[in-house]
Amino acid sequence: MMAMLHHAFIIHALIAGTAVALLCGLAGYFLVLRGQVFAGDALGHVAYTGAMAALVAGLDLRAGLFAATIVTGLGLGAGSGKRSDDVAIGSFFSWVLGLGVLLLTYYTTHGSGNNGTANVNVLFGSIFGISEHATVIAVAVSAAAGLVLFAIARPLLFATIDPAVAAAAGVRTRLLDALFLALIGATVAEATQIIGALLVLGLLAAPAAAAARLVSRPWHGFWLSAALAAAAIWIGVSLAYAIPAAPASFTIMSTAAAIYLLTGLLGGREHVFRAGAAVG
Amino acid sequence: MNPQFSWDLIADVQQMLSYPFMVNAVRAGGIVAGVAGVVGWMMVLRRESFAGHTLAVIGFPGAAAAAWLGVATGYGYFAACVGAAVAIALLSPPTRPGGLGGFAEESAVIGTVQAFALATGLLFVSLYHGFLSDLTNLLFGTIAGVSSRQVALVLVAAVVCLGLLAVIGRPLLFTSIDPVAAAAHGVPTQLVATVFLVVLGIAAAAASQVTGSLLVFALLVAPPAAAQQLTARPGLGIALSALIAVAVTWIGMGCAFFSPYPIGFWVSSFGYGSYLLAVGYRAGLERARRRAGPRQAQVSQMATT
Numbered sequence: 001m002m003a004m005l006h007h008a009f010i011i012h013a014l015i016a017g018t019a020v021a022l023l024c025g026l027a028g029y030f031l032v033l034r035g036q037v038f039a040g041d042a043l044g045h046v047a048y049t050g051a052m053a054a055l056v057a058g059l060d061l062r063a064g065l066f067a068a069t070i071v072t073g074l075g076l077g078a079g080s081g082k083r084s085d086d087v088a089i090g091s092f093f094s095w096v097l098g099l100g101v102l103l104l105t106y107y108t109t110h111g112s113g114n115n116g117t118a119n120v121n122v123l124f125g126s127i128f129g130i131s132e133h134a135t136v137i138a139v140a141v142s143a144a145a146g147l148v149l150f151a152i153a154r155p156l157l158f159a160t161i162d163p164a165v166a167a168a169a170g171v172r173t174r175l176l177d178a179l180f181l182a183l184i185g186a187t188v189a190e191a192t193q194i195i196g197a198l199l200v201l202g203l204l205a206a207p208a209a210a211a212a213r214l215v216s217r218p219w220h221g222f223w224l225s226a227a228l229a230a231a232a233i234w235i236g237v238s239l240a241y242a243i244p245a246a247p248a249s250f251t252i253m254s255t256a257a258a259i260y261l262l263t264g265l266l267g268g269r270e271h272v273f274r275a276g277a278a279v280g
Numbered sequence: 281m282n283p284q285f286s287w288d289l290i291a292d293v294q295q296m297l298s299y300p301f302m303v304n305a306v307r308a309g310g311i312v313a314g315v316a317g318v319v320g321w322m323m324v325l326r327r328e329s330f331a332g333h334t335l336a337v338i339g340f341p342g343a344a345a346a347a348w349l350g351v352a353t354g355y356g357y358f359a360a361c362v363g364a365a366v367a368i369a370l371l372s373p374p375t376r377p378g379g380l381g382g383f384a385e386e387s388a389v390i391g392t393v394q395a396f397a398l399a400t401g402l403l404f405v406s407l408y409h410g411f412l413s414d415l416t417n418l419l420f421g422t423i424a425g426v427s428s429r430q431v432a433l434v435l436v437a438a439v440v441c442l443g444l445l446a447v448i449g450r451p452l453l454f455t456s457i458d459p460v461a462a463a464a465h466g467v468p469t470q471l472v473a474t475v476f477l478v479v480l481g482i483a484a485a486a487a488s489q490v491t492g493s494l495l496v497f498a499l500l501v502a503p504p505a506a507a508q509q510l511t512a513r514p515g516l517g518i519a520l521s522a523l524i525a526v527a528v529t530w531i532g533m534g535c536a537f538f539s540p541y542p543i544g545f546w547v548s549s550f551g552y553g554s555y556l557l558a559v560g561y562r563a564g565l566e567r568a569r570r571r572a573g574p575r576q577a578q579v580s581q582m583a584t585t
Contacts, residue, residue: 032385032387032388035387037387037388037390037391038330038387038391040391041391041394086327086329086330087324087329087501087505088505088555088559090329090330090333090497090501091497091498091501091502091505091551091552091555092552094494094495094496094497094498094501094502094548094552095498095548095549095551095552097420097494097495097548098420098495098498098544098545098547098548098549098552099545099549101416101420101495101541101542101544101545102541102542102545104416105540105541105542105545106541109540119415119416120415123415123419124398124399124402198395198398198494199395199398199399200395201391201394201395202391202392202394202395202396202399203395204391205387205388205389205391205392205395206388206391206392206395208388209385209388209389209392212385212388213385245406245407246403246406247399247402247403247406249399249402250399250400250402250403250406252399253395253396253398253399254396254399254400256392256395257392257393257395257396260389260392
């Protein structure tokens with residue numbers, strides 16, 4: 001198994017994957033606690049269309065990813081005050097995905113000499129295709145987003161557990177909402193390159209939900225969620241290396257789902273979902 | 281094949297239907313859209329649209345596995361979606377009023393299940409070593425490759441689906457509008473919810489064959505939501521919803537036939553467009569009523585004095 005570490009692409013995959021997984025675990029924990037998992041789903045759809053738009057325009061894929069997800073994150077945060085129904089939101093993001101397919105077809109029929117695998121790479125990620133340059137960017141983005149998250153973590157937890165009291169105590173909940181969803185946007189954009197626009201949701205939700213089941217203290221859960229996400233990447237990458245037929249995104253996602261399933265079987269009754277309900 | 285579009289629409293339709301695969305596609309699409317419009321109306325009323333989406337996403341690994349095993353993908357969609365619907369119905373605690381979504385942990389579970397289903401589909405596609413377009417077709421729909429046997433399969437599924445819905449229709453409507461009163465009147469709410477989830481599984485699998493697993497909202501949610509904006513009466517609303525869904529599908533198929541762009545884009549655009557039009561129409565109607573409101577009040581006041 002140690003022979004695995006002699007390959008440069010495995011090293012890049014592990015470094016970039018760990019950085020992104022830690023961010024997904026930390027940000028995902030808040031996403032799950034706040035009941036905003038569907039925002040992660042919506043941002044994944046937007047990430048796909050953004051990436052395809054960038055390819056059609058001849059730009060770097062990352063430019064489209066980050067621009068689309070961060071702007072949408074801010075928009076979702078600004079609109080979260082008034083309750084909009086799931087039908088309107090779901091239909092809109094479904095249409096956005098349809099638009100992505102249009103761009104994909106345009107790209108594959110009009111582009112010359114471009115790679116036809118771009119679609120699969122954006123949808124399902126390509127952790128083994130991460131270059132050294134992309135690894136550096138992944139670590140830098142994760143570090144920057146992580147710092148922002150640490151800076152807003154305390155008021156965010158307050159606003160999550162009891163929004164009314166937090167607002168009364170002078171926490172600017174609207175600003176916090178928008179900032180947090182923009183942060184989720186950046187997370188989705190970076191994670192799309194690793195695990196894909198369709199599977200980001202799993203990496204955000206599964207480790208966080210597992211952590212929330214295992215421990216009832218928010219800060220312990222926060223760190224545990226990051227550790228579980230990183231574990232999913234390490235185990236998933238090792239499995240993909242050992243079993244060549246299995247795509248890495250599949251093994252990573254399976255590991256994350258298995259971790260959640262295990263905590264569901266082992267987990268105690270007193271988890272943070274109930275504790276949160278008792279507080280609120 | 282290089283069809284030329286002209287503004288003589290009848291000639292265009294004739295040209296389209298001169299290809300046997302398009303005849304199959306139009307038949308299957310019409311059946312599927314009709315079922316999706318009817319079942320979707322009930323689903324939107326019950327606020328279970330994300331359950332429909334999740335079931336459709338679970339259809340993707342089923343279809344990919346079918347392709348890998350050399351079976352028609354239609355069987356894969358139906359097996360996976362109906363299986364998932366039964367599993368959800370059996371596993372969900374009896375106290376919950378049906379559906380998925382809401383509670384924080386539940387949405388995390390749905391997210392995990394969706395991502396895992398998509399990852400499993402990726403595994404089957406890569407085991408199958410298919411062309412890259414196969415993956416795109418399964419996720420975003422295609423008009424090619426519908427065989428006559430698949431049309432028959434879709435027809436059987438549609439009959440089963442609408443038959444079940446007809447049996448549970450009245451109690452389902454009752455429990456959807458007022459669950460407490462329905463339970464008090466002795467309606468077996470749990471049984472009705474379970475049967476509906478299976479019906480929804482069949483409809484989601486059928487819709488996936490037109491729009492692909494990821495874009496079922498276009499047929500299953502947008503037309504019913506548009507119909508509910510236009511009328512509150514159940515019978516009229518269901519008919520309208522089915523009508524919009526069939527129109528969206530057939531027009532989408534025509535556009536996909538004459539353009540290089542895939543059906544998923546066209547159907548989702550027309551579906552979403554019909555919803556926006558309906559919302560706009562209703563908003564305009566309400567504004568007109570509000571403007572007329574005070575004037576009418578004035579008139580009636582003048583009449584009394």
